[in-house]
Amino acid sequence: MIDPLTALTREARAARAAARWFVPGRIEVLGKHTDYAGGRSLLAAVDTGHTITAAARTDRVLRVRSEVADGTVEIDLDRAGTHEERAGHWGGYVRTVAQRLDANFPGRLRGAEITIASTLPLAAGMSSSSALVVGLALALIDLAGIAADPAFTDEITTPEQLGEYFGTIENGQSFGALTGDRGVGTFGGSEDHTAMLCGAPDALVQYSFCPVRHERTVALGPELALVIAVSGVEAAKTGAARDAYNRVSLAVTEILRRWREDTGRTDPTLADVIASGPAAVARLRELIAEDDYLPGRLEQFLAESERLVPAAAVALEEGDLEELGRLVDESQVGAEHGLRNQVPETITLQREARALGAHAASAFGAGFGGSVWALVPTADAEDFGARWLEAYRAAHPERTGASVAITRPGGGARRLG
Template sequence: MSDIREICLKAFEDKFGTKPTMQEYAPGRVNIIGEHTDYNGGFVLPCAIKYGTCMVAKPNGTNTMRILAVDMNNDYDEFELASKIEKHPTKLWVNYLRGVSYQICEKFGDKVKGLDIAIKGDVPPGAGLSSSASLEVCFGHLVSNAFDLNIALMDIALMGQAAEAYIGMKCGIMDQAISANGTKNHAVRIDCKSYGLTQVAVPSNLEILIINSNIKHQLVGSEYNDRRESCEKAAKIIGVPLLRDATMEMLDACKDKMDDETYRRARHVITEDERVLEASKAFEAGDLKTLAKLMYASHISEKNDFEITVKETDAIVDIVKEALGEEYAAVRQTGGGFGGCVVAVVEPKNVEVVKNAINAKYQKISGIGATIFETQACDGATFTRL
């Protein structure tokens, strides 16, 4: 984080002609297992990663947020604080912040004042590692601390989720929840119905690798929302509020009342919830063989039932399986899908084996290179006065 902090500090001083008085940081995330279960009230097992969003800020004595986005070629925007804030017609990045701002203003009114802010992140955009959630949580936590609003971390996460809906993306709570509530050296199993958090220690005999296919996804669109609608349709046919409340027996009893696509979407979610609960135990126990079986089953379900993988992420999974052998290849596509990253949980001795295999084979298949990085499980949102 030190590099992006230094860049942020310099950009702030260059733009605003003064030094910031506060700093905020919120991480991105990688999801070990539990895909598209969050908006169905189910279980997920993400961890916060060592890549995230840094903001430095200073109150400006006005009713206006003035924001510099270093990563967007120093693009700049400002907007007045109010309980109704219009979306910017062309700048997607600031709409995440506008979407959080109007909610805070709705709740806290004139307690919220203007800030000068510079933003710099190092989560690869479009990689499925939650750069937008990191941005939303970073901003929400910054504003809460800047004005002593004491907004609970999960409430900040919910504001981030609502900001996505404001933009047009009906996502679940996982990404914002882990960015806010991450814990060093732990994954966090999130019950997305009760918002319960269970710490799951990362065992010392396992490493987390993220392999970016460099196929960028764009989830603000029909594919993601279509799948959510299919899940809601299935839940309605089964007669439950959320697919979290359904079993495979209940789904199969209603199979003749739904089309094949709706059935397969629901089957993915119901079986994925079961896999998350089993995988949490295997992960904490360092049981790589069981974890490998569950993560690969998750990937196949993503591919065949939910249809969110692409040939490039499928290829990475196959390369890792071939390099490590099926028993030890705990690997799957992670994130919302349609590109992005693959996550692999491996023994330390096999980190280089995986890297070498990907570097030797992926470009020949895809025509582009993959980016591979190791991560630790990190803490969530952190505020500091400078």
């Protein structure tokens, strides 16, 4: 399979009349809120996602229509700052991508008619919003031949760097000389974007972040399947839900602020602080000891990134599914008590999955709703899913939108045709 960056650069010498891309959703197997702190994640791209079909226009107008969300978004790139979507509308992501690309590559972006089709559940924790950012960016870069621009090639030479750049489009940070802006208002990292671009078929991938570095690929044999239960509690990162999501990430910013003020150092991430010396963790604990939230946030990061992610990858490689389940259970507890980003529904789903015999199960994504994955024998996946959903509906009959799906790790984003 050709990676997305190669697909872009092979034909980037001239603008294209049309472009069509598939971008998968992702499952964060482990690595809860670790990426923007420089930590590790164990990830899978899935076999469902967005398909973005784009046809170039002769003017500088973008007209984007979604088959699964309301409305059509229209942006005149020459007047891009004159209109804003209402809070929480998906058009905010469209506008963010268009404005950032137009700012980073002046004069290159072309108008387009774009249609978005999807098999990915929206606001279910499988990162449909980041998939939208990635898909729109790929299609617009492809149409305009931006991958041949020296401003692009000077900064982006690997698929991992492309994922990191797309992450900064969403969070508003700069990427090298490619200057950032406000993004979409969430302070996340590039885990989702990396998984979508660098996911491997039939395997999980382990990455560390800030910068993005591949650490391990772990095969997932055909005898195992991932069953996803969508809780019916919307895991949104827009509107009021954004504040709850940002509290988790802003806690890392506060820990870093206290460290830098105390030591005079300029370590860019929490992972860099931890690696700075053997006394660093003890000093961090002292600096945040009196806070209600920060100690739990630090301990969750230490456990998740430094120990659980690599240990779980090794357990899966060695076929030790009992140990994998124990490690994943510990990660779930860290989310409940350290991050405090779980809701009763996702807690119920995780507990029920384990009670029904799943090798491992965990909530994933931003939290405050969304989905839970369970690793089960492929032969039992359909029956397990039905029993899991039945148990969940008995506990939470009000969640009428709950559903289950069976998936396997798929490949990364790819050009279609």
